Amino acid sequence: MxxxxxxxxxxxxxxxxxxxxxxxxxxxxxxxxxxxxxxxxxxxxxxxxxxxxxxxxxxxxxxxxxxxxxxxANPLAANVRESQSRVVVVQLGFPMPLIQVRRTLRSGRLAIADLFFEREDHWCEIDGRGKYLSPEFGADRSSAEIVIDEKNRENEIRREVRGFSRWEALEADNPRRIWDILTGDGMPCSRPRP
Incomplete structure (x- = not known):
């Protein structure tokens, strides 16, 4: 072309x-x-x-x-770290997660899971530091306000699911760390720790 x-x-x-x-x-x-x-x-x-x-x-x-x-491949993958995390969790022996699952919380707020294990009702968030530091996400809020808002959102989600895991985007480079996070949060795995 x-x-x-x-x-x-x-x-x-x-x-x-x-x-x-x-x-x-x-x-x-x-x-x-x-x-x-x-x-x-x-x-x-x-x-x-x-x-x-x-x-x-x-x-x-x-x-x-x-x-x-x-x-x-999945056309819903919003970013490279989300794709990487999806590959890593499956390679580790976890089931194939759904991505970008939307849920309206009891408060009426819309929440979107980066990864979601449907059978286990386990919600996953993959966040880079830009979410808390970039002017794109916080032009009208301080970093502290962003963190507090995210924590309140997480608390709402945790009340509606059986399991919740969060990791920083760069942690996807360390599969053992992802295994530890998921299993530590109660997510069953078919394979032992790498």
């Missing part, structure tokens, strides 16, 4: 190329971002378009890997 004076690959082709060569967690993150349905302006491409390219192209090294990535 044209881009200025250059020709570049389409988003679908780029996502497929990355799915064929990147390590699984990075490939899923890349594809999730390409197909993200809530992107301002809409997704860059769709799973259907990427699959169509895969099936219509000559067999290539990495096709099996790409199929695994496409089977795991």
């Amino acid at each position: 044209p881009w200025g004076d250059h020709e570049i690959t389409t988003p679908a082709q780029t996502a497929l190329d990355l799915a064929r060569v990147l390590p699984f967690v990075r490939a899923v993150s890349a594809v999730d971002q390409a197909i993200w349905s809530e992107r301002p302006g809409g997704p860059l491409t769709t799973l259907a378009d990427i699959r169509k390219l895969l099936e219509s192209s000559a067999p290539s090294r990495g096709d099996a890997r790409a199929r695994r990535v496409l089977d795991f």
